Amino acid sequence: MLSKQNLSAPLFETFTLGNMTLSNRIVMAPMTRNQSPGGVPTEDVAAYYKSRAVGGVGLIITEGTYIDHLGANGYPGVPAFYGEQALAGWKRVVEEVHAAGGKIAPQLWHVGRERRPGVEPDTSVPGFGPMSIVEDGVEVVRAMSEDDMHEVAASFARAASDAKRIGFDGIELHGAHGYLIDQFLWAESNQRTDTFGGSAENRLRFPRMIVSAVREAVGPEFPIMFRFSQWKLSDYDAMIAETPDALGEILKPLADDGVDIFHASTRRVWEPGFEGSDKTLATWTRELTGKPVIAVGSVGLDKTFRTGHFTRTEDPTSKSRVNVEELAMWRARDDFDLIAIGRALLSDPQWANKVRDGRLDELSDFDSSALDILVR
Numbered sequence: 001m002l003s004k005q006n007l008s009a010p011l012f013e014t015f016t017l018g019n020m021t022l023s024n025r026i027v028m029a030p031m032t033r034n035q036s037p038g039g040v041p042t043e044d045v046a047a048y049y050k051s052r053a054v055g056g057v058g059l060i061i062t063e064g065t066y067i068d069h070l071g072a073n074g075y076p077g078v079p080a081f082y083g084e085q086a087l088a089g090w091k092r093v094v095e096e097v098h099a100a101g102g103k104i105a106p107q108l109w110h111v112g113r114e115r116r117p118g119v120e121p122d123t124s125v126p127g128f129g130p131m132s133i134v135e136d137g138v139e140v141v142r143a144m145s146e147d148d149m150h151e152v153a154a155s156f157a158r159a160a161s162d163a164k165r166i167g168f169d170g171i172e173l174h175g176a177h178g179y180l181i182d183q184f185l186w187a188e189s190n191q192r193t194d195t196f197g198g199s200a201e202n203r204l205r206f207p208r209m210i211v212s213a214v215r216e217a218v219g220p221e222f223p224i225m226f227r228f229s230q231w232k233l234s235d236y237d238a239m240i241a242e243t244p245d246a247l248g249e250i251l252k253p254l255a256d257d258g259v260d261i262f263h264a265s266t267r268r269v270w271e272p273g274f275e276g277s278d279k280t281l282a283t284w285t286r287e288l289t290g291k292p293v294i295a296v297g298s299v300g301l302d303k304t305f306r307t308g309h310f311t312r313t314e315d316p317t318s319k320s321r322v323n324v325e326e327l328a329m330w331r332a333r334d335d336f337d338l339i340a341i342g343r344a345l346l347s348d349p350q351w352a353n354k355v356r357d358g359r360l361d362e363l364s365d366f367d368s369s370a371l372d373i374l375v376r
């Protein structure tokens with residue numbers, strides 16, 4: 001009979017993407033911590049990521065970190081990805097993770113229309129989105145001009161090039177959950193009448209501009225990941241593509257422009273991506289693009305979660321039914337290439353090592369109080 005350790009073996013095969021080789025298939029999902037005062041990642045941030053590398057995670061994707069565009073940030077305490085101090089903080093994070101044998105990529109973030117005046121770093125700056133938003137007679141989000149789009153694409157490219165320079169192993173573009181890139185992709189948040197709105201092809205134009213600029217900045221071998229979702233924080237049912245074909249029309253051009261791997265963000269990894277087939281969003285993504293894929297969603301948890309803004313409220317109606325053996329089987333039949341783990345890794349930094357060694361009875365259960373402190 002196979003031991004539990006052998007059963008998890010498909011999750012512990014190496015994986016190569018461009019010039020990055022991972023020791024296994026376990027990825028730490030990006031999770032915002034709001035614990036970088038003034039946008040600078042502290043030693044605590046380095047220790048937090050290091051402990052997951054020590055715990056055996058193959059690749060860490062950092063919390064969203066905002067690029068050097070005035071309107072990129074939406075929340076207090078989020079780390080910046082520009083400026084001497086913030087980049088020095090990030091370099092220390094990279095060094096600690098590498099010293100522990102891990103790999104790490106920053107998640108580059110622009111929140112788009114989610115920003116409101118009053119938020120750091122410059123509180124006078126409004127949000128920037130596909131369309132203007134006026135609240136109580138005040139324009140709180142400005143409709144981006146074509147010049148704004150070029151600036152933001154250049155800013156993503158600078159961040160990617162800085163990531164490479166300070167030793168990161170790749171980058172992830174945050175194209176999910178209702179933030180800037182996703183706002184352009186979604187028909188409802190992008191009703192522009194110029195060449196950046198309207199048809200699916202037009203809505204894709206700005207995201208393509210970003211991917212092309214980033215690829216040009218980092219060269220051919222540096223891995224670019226692209227996270228997308230069929231849900232938003234404000235609306236769990238908001239889809240950027242109603243059919244697999246429509247999804248292919250979004251993802252294939254992005255792959256042509258330089259995306260190496262897609263990160264299909266779902267809340268429950270086992271659910272079908274579209275009606276009429278059991279295939280998950282990750283499996284569809286792999287099939288439609290021919291690119292590898294990162295799957296994610298409620299692995300290793302007793303319960304799934306309700307967000308709001310990733311609130312601490314667990315969803316009483318659903319239980320995660322993913323166990324390690326199932327996960328390894330899906331990996332073995334190529335349903336996904338990498339699996340991202342979010343909250344289970346907050347509660348248990350040693351999650352990957354315990355799974356590798358078959359010490360499943362030692363896994364710490366996720367407890368929503370972990371979100372209150374985002375524990376080490």
Ligand SMILES: Cc1cc2nc3c(=O)[nH]c(=O)nc-3n(C[C@H](O)[C@H](O)[C@H](O)COP(=O)(O)O)c2cc1C
Nearest residue numbers: 029030031032063064296297298299310341342343
């Ligand atoms: C506290 C918290 C913060 C998050 N922040 C981000 C983020 O910055 N960027 C992102 O793409 N997803 C973010 N997410 C979503 C996670 O990356 C992940 O997709 C989600 O938690 C589902 O995975 P899990 O069920 O394994 O936790 C966050 C989730 C949580 C719980």
